[in-house]
Amino acid sequence: MKLTIKLFATLREGRGKILEDEYPADTTPKDILASLKIEEKDVAILLVNGVDGELDKPLNDGDTLSIFPPVGGG
Amino acid sequence: MYGYRGKILRINLDDKSIKKEDLNMEWAKAYLGGRGLATKYFYEEVDPMVDALSKENKLIIATGPLSGTPTPTGGRYMVITKSPLTDTIASSNSGGRWGAELKFAGYDMIILEGKSDTPVYIDIQDDQVEIKNADHLWGQVVSKTTELLNKEVGEKSKILTIGPAGEKLSRIASVMNDVDRAAGRSGVGAVMGSKNVKAISVRGTTKPEVHDKEALKEVVSTMNKQIKDNGVTGEGLPTYGTAVLVNIINELGAFPTNNFQTGVFDKAEEISGETLAEKYLVKRTGCYGCPIACGRHCKVDDLEAGGPEYETIWGFGADCGVSDLGNIIKANYWCNEMGLDTISASTTIAAGMELYQRGLIKDDELDGTPLEFGNSDAIIEWTKKMGLREGLGDKLAEGSYRLGESYGAADVSMAVKKQELPAYDPRGIQGQGLAYATSNRGGCHVRAYLISPEVLGLPEKLDRFELDGKPQWVKTFQDLTASIDSLGLCLFTSFAMGAGDYAAMYNPVAGTDHTADSILETGDRIWNIERLFNMKAGLKKEDDTLPKRLLKEALPEGGSKDRLALLDQMLPEYYQLRGWDESGVPTESKLKELGV
Known part of the structure; x- marks a missing residue:
């Protein structure tokens, strides 16, 4: 299935901004983090199609996964 | 006198008198300083129905007891007045270096009264305070005013000034300091302009006394580490702003x-x-x-x-x-x-x-x-x-x-x-909508920054679409923020600190015995006196609302598609938690309990 992975802030370093690729069915956000060598503790916000995602919930074809490190502002 | 300098500078622009008054320490005990204490003074001295741009309005510039101390971010000041934009109490907050410098000059706050007949600026050099002609500064932009004043009064002075917008009474004019820091919101710059005061330069050479230096050193070191170790304050904000x-x-x-x-x-x-x-x-x-x-x-x-x-x-x-x-x-x-x-x-x-x-x-x-x-x-x-x-x-x-x-x-x-309103659509972040609607100074995100739990997951992650529990979160954040402001610290510390941490920093500075609970209760008191002022200024329950678009027109696309701001489902519980009646008016018993 096709997934779009968007990375932000420091997570872009050495990985890029947007990754669009084919992934096996039942791929989870956890699998994606592992494939990108991103540790779970470095992820503060994980969104699937703009809403809070779950690490172990399989993604669907066409999903967009957005991953942010701890950041803030006001 | 610990933490505080114990002095107010009261400047009457009608007769050009300058008085140094003792700070009311009973009030300081109940309202901390900065936003809280200045609002108490303002409430006691100014008719809430006053025209914000008339000379009967006053402008208070206040520091907190932690401003100018070694506590992290202790450099802030606030501008308290009646807002010409909202007709509510205004309390605009700014960083930079000016706030700490006022403290070093020996003052906790300045109260400006009346109206000068010609443009003036105020120069403070420790205990020497003068009202000076500002004809040559009137009309100048902020950086030029700062440059000219530094040449005139000394390069070491810190400069607070209004720009042309404040002079021309724009209802969205800010008070600026250190060139590019702003007490931005609610048109406080127009009130300063209405008094014909262009700027306040300040130079101070003494620091506030601290009650227990060793204990403070220890807690400051712990808090600095807490800030450094936190992903937001230690990495996110420093790297990307x-x-x-x-x-x-x-x-x-x-x-x-x-x-x-x-x-x-x-x-x-x-x-x-x-x-x-x-x-x-x-x-x-x-x-x-x-x-x-x-x-x-x-x-x-x-x-x-x-x-x-x-x-x-x-x-x-x-x-x-x-x-x-x-x-x-x-x-x-x-x-x-x-x-x-x-x-x-x-x-x-x-x-x-x-x-x-x-x-x-x-x-x-x-x-x-x-x-x-x-x-x-x-x-x-x-x-x-x-x-x-x-x-x-x-x-x-x-x-x-x-x-x-x-x-x-x-x-x-x-x-x-x-x-x-600021940069967060409450249709997609429900608690922030309640915070906007109930803010004592109108549309604002820093009276209660619900983005922290609803988006960033600090101190814990909340579902941004959920309504349950949000009224309590909004109240707690409003109360805590009121105390942080009043102490003279930056709200960003709260990404890494809780109410108990603020008590732990205030106590060794001022010799007090605050706890997390008493810090929150003080915030509640400050919130209620602001509310009381607003009610007496004519605000009603109907004003605790959001723009019609956010209540009636659903978002058309994206991660918050088809959502509306569901304010009505949260507001009654919020009033109840506040101890207010159904019309949003603080009850007698609540005010008595808080000693307002």
């Missing part, structure tokens, strides 16, 4: 675009914190005593200046449909030079763009610079004209509500209590 939020809020579909017509800006990446860091960032800057240093200095063409912050990038960017970050940096610069609040100035231009879109503002009013969404020249040109009240800029200077009203379309104003 506040602008890193652009992409996050846009991904949630809660990034107000084209005057809140949608929550997704398809060019967000072009104006993001990441792009800012890559293309424009020159250096990071920090306020007095700050280990975070979220401030930015950016360069575009031949212009190098402080900022921009997330809110400003959003306001001139997505909310005006503009993706040219270079021009956003320039518009931010002109806001600072004119002394305009960047949130209200940018979103008033966005409201003007919607009036143009609706055909209500015509081309013949626009001097060749159309107010079209996406016009990146318009944000610069109309900011300058707003500051100088030229052409349509005269109407823009009144803020979005009065601008819309003048065209029979006040509904273009995305404001609460006539103050423009």
